[in-house]
Amino acid sequence: MKLSQIVIIFFSLLFMQSNENLIAAGGETYKNLKPGFSFEGPFGKFDRESLKRGYKVYSEVCSSCHGMKQLSYRNLSQKGGPEFSVERVKEIAADYFIIDGADEYGDPVERSRVPSDRFQAPFDNKDAAKASNNGAYPPDLSLIVKARSDGANYIYSLLSGYEEPMPDSLNIDDSLSYNPWFPGAAIAMTQPLYDEMVEYEDGTEATIKQMSYDVSNFLSWAAEPTMEERKSLGLIVMGFLIIFLFLMFFSVRRLFKDVH
Amino acid sequence: MNHDYEYTPSNGFTKWLDKRLPLMRFADENMLSFPTPKNLNYFWTFGFILTLSLVTQIITGIVLAMHYTPHVLMAFDSIEHIMRDVNYGWLIRYIHANGASMFFLAVFIHMFRSLYYGSYKEPREILWILGVVIFLLMIITAFMGYVLVWGQMSFWGATVITNLVATIPVVGESILTLLLGGFSVDNPTLNRFFSLHYLLPFVIFGVVILHIWALHVTGNNNPTGISVKDSNDTISFHPYYTVKDLFAYIVFLLMFSYFIFYNPNILGHPDNYIEADAMVTPAHIVPEWYLLPFYAILRAVPDKLMGVLLMFGSIAVLFFLPWLDTMKVRSARYRPVYKIFYFTFLISCLLLGYLGGQAPEGIYLFLSRVCTIYYFAFFLVVMPLLSRYEKPSAMPIGISNPAIDTSIEIDEVDGDLVPSANT
Numbered sequence: 001m002k003l004s005q006i007v008i009i010f011f012s013l014l015f016m017q018s019n020e021n022l023i024a025a026g027g028e029t030y031k032n033l034k035p036g037f038s039f040e041g042p043f044g045k046f047d048r049e050s051l052k053r054g055y056k057v058y059s060e061v062c063s064s065c066h067g068m069k070q071l072s073y074r075n076l077s078q079k080g081g082p083e084f085s086v087e088r089v090k091e092i093a094a095d096y097f098i099i100d101g102a103d104e105y106g107d108p109v110e111r112s113r114v115p116s117d118r119f120q121a122p123f124d125n126k127d128a129a130k131a132s133n134n135g136a137y138p139p140d141l142s143l144i145v146k147a148r149s150d151g152a153n154y155i156y157s158l159l160s161g162y163e164e165p166m167p168d169s170l171n172i173d174d175s176l177s178y179n180p181w182f183p184g185a186a187i188a189m190t191q192p193l194y195d196e197m198v199e200y201e202d203g204t205e206a207t208i209k210q211m212s213y214d215v216s217n218f219l220s221w222a223a224e225p226t227m228e229e230r231k232s233l234g235l236i237v238m239g240f241l242i243i244f245l246f247l248m249f250f251s252v253r254r255l256f257k258d259v260h
Numbered sequence: 261m262n263h264d265y266e267y268t269p270s271n272g273f274t275k276w277l278d279k280r281l282p283l284m285r286f287a288d289e290n291m292l293s294f295p296t297p298k299n300l301n302y303f304w305t306f307g308f309i310l311t312l313s314l315v316t317q318i319i320t321g322i323v324l325a326m327h328y329t330p331h332v333l334m335a336f337d338s339i340e341h342i343m344r345d346v347n348y349g350w351l352i353r354y355i356h357a358n359g360a361s362m363f364f365l366a367v368f369i370h371m372f373r374s375l376y377y378g379s380y381k382e383p384r385e386i387l388w389i390l391g392v393v394i395f396l397l398m399i400i401t402a403f404m405g406y407v408l409v410w411g412q413m414s415f416w417g418a419t420v421i422t423n424l425v426a427t428i429p430v431v432g433e434s435i436l437t438l439l440l441g442g443f444s445v446d447n448p449t450l451n452r453f454f455s456l457h458y459l460l461p462f463v464i465f466g467v468v469i470l471h472i473w474a475l476h477v478t479g480n481n482n483p484t485g486i487s488v489k490d491s492n493d494t495i496s497f498h499p500y501y502t503v504k505d506l507f508a509y510i511v512f513l514l515m516f517s518y519f520i521f522y523n524p525n526i527l528g529h530p531d532n533y534i535e536a537d538a539m540v541t542p543a544h545i546v547p548e549w550y551l552l553p554f555y556a557i558l559r560a561v562p563d564k565l566m567g568v569l570l571m572f573g574s575i576a577v578l579f580f581l582p583w584l585d586t587m588k589v590r591s592a593r594y595r596p597v598y599k600i601f602y603f604t605f606l607i608s609c610l611l612l613g614y615l616g617g618q619a620p621e622g623i624y625l626f627l628s629r630v631c632t633i634y635y636f637a638f639f640l641v642v643m644p645l646l647s648r649y650e651k652p653s654a655m656p657i658g659i660s661n662p663a664i665d666t667s668i669e670i671d672e673v674d675g676d677l678v679p680s681a682n683t
């Protein structure tokens with residue numbers, strides 16, 4: 001057997017396994033929708049306008065329940081992200097408050113946030129978050145795209161999937177909503193998005209699908225703000241390796257020509 | 261071995277040095293002029309690839325350790341800090357995480373190569389045993405490294421695997437407490453795993469030196485399995501194999517780079533991007549892919565202690581390989597029957613890897629059992645029997661002489677078929 005064959009068999013087994021996990025995740029769950037994201041593929045980049053809209057959806061809708069503790073406001077102006085202007089980010093940050101140290105009497109001091117501060121969390125701790133959500137914990141969204149298999153497509157499907165009619169045979173608790181993309185199909189998050197819920201600055205129509213798409217885009221960036229840097233460095237590394245490969249290939253050929 | 265050649269210091273300084281510390285002579289004899297069989301194929305490039313993989317893991321690991329915080333409240337976030345805020349931190353971490361997978365991929369190919377060409381046989385028993393020691397240390401190191409991330413799979417994987425120790429009769433519980441630094445996986449566990457994860461690669465490095473030393477005493481095996489007879493059979497390591505190994509390494513790097521730059525998380529589990537939570541058990545607890553075959557063996561038996569014994573046994577049995585397979589013909593090329601069992605074994609191991617990722621029930625459990633039985637039968641039954649009864653096919657006289665050896669005779673002493681030229 002050739003090395004290449006072994007490698008191919010090996011990796012096909014590997015991928016079989018990861019797909020299997022997906023199906024095993026829930027009984028009656030649907031296959032993820034694939035709206036098509038601009039960041040997919042080896043040359044993919046984020047759609048900046050969509051990221052900006054996605055941030056709007058997050059900050060106006062999701063942020064009332066979900067934190068994003070790995071992100072700072074300054075990330076919003078960073079290269080490879082939504083690339084808001086530095087001025088704009090200062091304004092965004094200034095809308096939030098933080099308790100920062102104590103004054104001369106030892107009383108806590110509150111100030112507005114600056115770009116180097118982390119995103120403000122909706123709840124002080126996990127218990128407070130659960131108490132406000134019927135005992136369910138709304139997970140931090142910083143890494144949610146990496147923490148689910150096929151993350152971006154899954155979140156898009158989940159958010160836009162509340163309208164699906166519930167099969168009569170299903171009996172779910174009143175505090176839960178039916179969503180066939182969620183493992184088990186009964187989710188503690190009520191439908192978060194409705195048409196025209198936010199007003200996009202660029203005039204894009206805020207349909208459920210559009211908002212789901214934009215926020216999935218935004219969360220994908222948030223899970224890995226260095227993705228564009230990674231792919232562009234990868235291109236250089238691959239290019240270099242391929243040139244090196246040819247040089248070495250001919251060197252080996254030449255060297256072993258007289259070895260019999 | 262090549263005896264026509266000897267290192268001669270070329271200038272005043274190297275002559276002076278050669279009398280005091282023959283460093284250059286050592287480098288020359290072991291790295292440059294080292295006589296190497298001329299017929300090695302690409303399966304022989306993995307030793308070089310593995311050495312560089314170890315160096316890569318150590319260098320990237322040291323850099324990660326500069327930014328990592330081994331504390332349960334900070335470990336997960338410190339890794340995100342590496343990914344987001346440290347310059348090229350994402351690169352270092354993706355190299356280290358995918359590097360571990362590539363390391364295992366290379367070591368598996370390296371081991372299956374040895375198994376195919378009989379490289380563990382006389383006179384390379386010690387070389388092989390040192391290899392198995394390295395493999396065992398790699399498993400322990402990688403397991404502990406995975407825990408450092410402090411994600412859900414880190415935590416629950418650590419819980420499941422360390423709990424196996426408790427199945428050992430009488431002393432199990434005490435050893436477990438010592439290992440964990442308490443009664444469950446917690447901060448003391450993370451601290452000692454970090455400490456050991458930093459230490460073990462250097463231990464591996466030491467064993468690798470012994471491994472290469474042993475290699476340089478016996479010389480390389482080769483695809484025919486026939487011993488090297490004279491300098492016609494060999495070429496110098498440099499430039500021939502330095503260049504060929506480097507070429508293979510570039511191919512390897514291309515695949516490695518694909519994972520680092522274009523699919524860095526595919527080999528990991530999404531759950532490990534969720535911070536460890538002792539109150540939430542993941543739906544499926546699975547180890548990293550390279551440990552799945554062992555995990556499948558562990559779960560193939562209903563009895564926990566038995567499972568643990570079999571899992572360790574599956575590696576322990578490798579130590580005895582040189583004495584289980586006593587067939588003098590080394591290479592599977594000339595062993596038609598062994599070849600069939602060998603490829604069945606290869607497929608069965610891949611299947612075990614697949615089964616390790618499935619829930620242990622129904623057909624999966626059944627297949628795990630079949631493969632586990634075959635795993636042990638291959639070493640403990642097939643090998644000794646074939647050593648006795650298999651009739652090797654026609655072999656060439658030597659590496660440089662493709663003419664068929666007609667002088668194959670039956671060794672009266674142990675019934676082996678021994679080509680007389682291969683002694």
Ligand code: HEM
Binds near residue numbers: 406460528
């Ligand atoms: C035999 C060589 C080594 C192997 C097989 C290995 C394997 C691993 C693995 C599998 C992980 C988890 C990666 C992830 O999922 O993110 C890891 C993490 C880590 N390793 Fe290693 N490692 C090796 C050498 C080293 C060395 C020499 C050091 C330090 C001197 C080191 C430091 C770390 C640190 C700090 C982490 C946590 C950061 C991270 O997850 O990226 N490793 N290692």
